[in-house]
Amino acid sequence: MRLILLGPPGAGKGTQAKMLAEKFSIPQISTGDILRKAVNLDSELGRQAKAYMGDGQLVPDEIAIELIREKIKEEDCAQGFILDGFPRTIVQAEKLGETLKEMKLEIDAVIDFEVDPHELIVRLTGRRSCSNCGAMFHDETRPPATAGVCDHCGHELYQRPDDNKETILKRLEVYDSETMPLKEFYRKRGNLKTLEGRGTVDEIFSQVCALVS
Ligand code: AP5
Numbered sequence: 001m002r003l004i005l006l007g008p009p010g011a012g013k014g015t016q017a018k019m020l021a022e023k024f025s026i027p028q029i030s031t032g033d034i035l036r037k038a039v040n041l042d043s044e045l046g047r048q049a050k051a052y053m054g055d056g057q058l059v060p061d062e063i064a065i066e067l068i069r070e071k072i073k074e075e076d077c078a079q080g081f082i083l084d085g086f087p088r089t090i091v092q093a094e095k096l097g098e099t100l101k102e103m104k105l106e107i108d109a110v111i112d113f114e115v116d117p118h119e120l121i122v123r124l125t126g127r128r129s130c131s132n133c134g135a136m137f138h139d140e141t142r143p144p145a146t147a148g149v150c151d152h153c154g155h156e157l158y159q160r161p162d163d164n165k166e167t168i169l170k171r172l173e174v175y176d177s178e179t180m181p182l183k184e185f186y187r188k189r190g191n192l193k194t195l196e197g198r199g200t201v202d203e204i205f206s207q208v209c210a211l212v213s
Pocket of ligand 1: 008012015033035057086088127141201204
C-alpha cells in the first residue's frame with residue numbers, strides 16, 4: 001500500500017502515519033522528521049534546511065525530492081510506504097509521479113485531512129514530542145503521565161522550535177499557497193480522499209482505515 005497524507009501543519013498526519021505504519025507494517029516517511037534529524041546532527045543537509053524550517057518556509061524542492069527519491073527505493077519500502085509531509089508543492093508531486101512511473105508503481109490513495117485553523121493552532125502550541133522515540137503528546141488533550149517525560153521510553157519531551165504562534169501562522173500561510181493546490185492536482189487524478197479531521201485520534205484512525213481497506 002502506498003499512501004500520501006496531505007493536510008496543514010497540526011492536521012494529525014504524523015499521528016495517523018505512525019498508527020498506519022504499525023497496522024500495515026510499512027514505513028512512515030516523514031520529510032519533516034528526516035530534516036529535523038539532519039538539523040540535530042548538524043549535517044550538510046541540516047545546515048541547508050535549518051533556516052527555512054525555523055522561518056516556517058519550505059526547504060527547496062530539490063532537497064525534498066532527492067530525500068524521497070533515495071528513500072522510496074530502499075528495501076523496507078518494497079511492500080509500500082506512507083508519505084507524511086511530502087509532496088508539498090506541485091513540482092514535488094510531479095517529480096514523485098515521474099519517479100514512481102520509472103519504478104512502475106502507483107499511489108493508492110491521497111488522504112487529505114481538513115481541520116479548522118483555530119484547532120490547528122491549539123494542537124501545535126500544546127504539542128510535546130519525545131526526543132528519543134518521537135511519540136507525541138499534548139499539554140491538554142494528551143498529557144503524559146509525568147509532565148515532560150515520555151510515557152513510552154522515559155526520555156525527555158521537547159517543544160519543536162517551529163511550534164510557536166508566529167511560525168505556526170507562517171506555516172499555515174505557506175500551506176495555503178504552496179500545498180493546498182495539491183488537492184486539485186490529486187482530485188483530477190481520482191485518488192484524493194478527504195476526511196473531516198475532527199474527532200479523537202482513534203476515531204480518525206478508524207475513518208482512515210475504512211478509506212484505505
Ligand atoms: P513537518 O514536520 O512535516 O511539519 P508539518 O507539516 O507542519 O506538520 P506537523 O508535524 O506540524 O503536523 P502533523 O499534521 O504531523 O500533526 P501531528 O500528528 O504531529 O515539516 C516541518 C518543516 O520541515 C516544514 O515547515 C518545512 O520547513 C520542512 N519540510 C518538511 N517536509 C517538506 C517538504 N516536503 N518540502 C519542503 N519542506 C519540507 O499532530 C499535531 C498535534 O495534534 C499533536 O500534539 C497531536 O497529539 C495532536 N493531535 C493529532 N490528532 C489529533 C486529534 N484528532 N485530536 C486532537 N489532537 C490531535
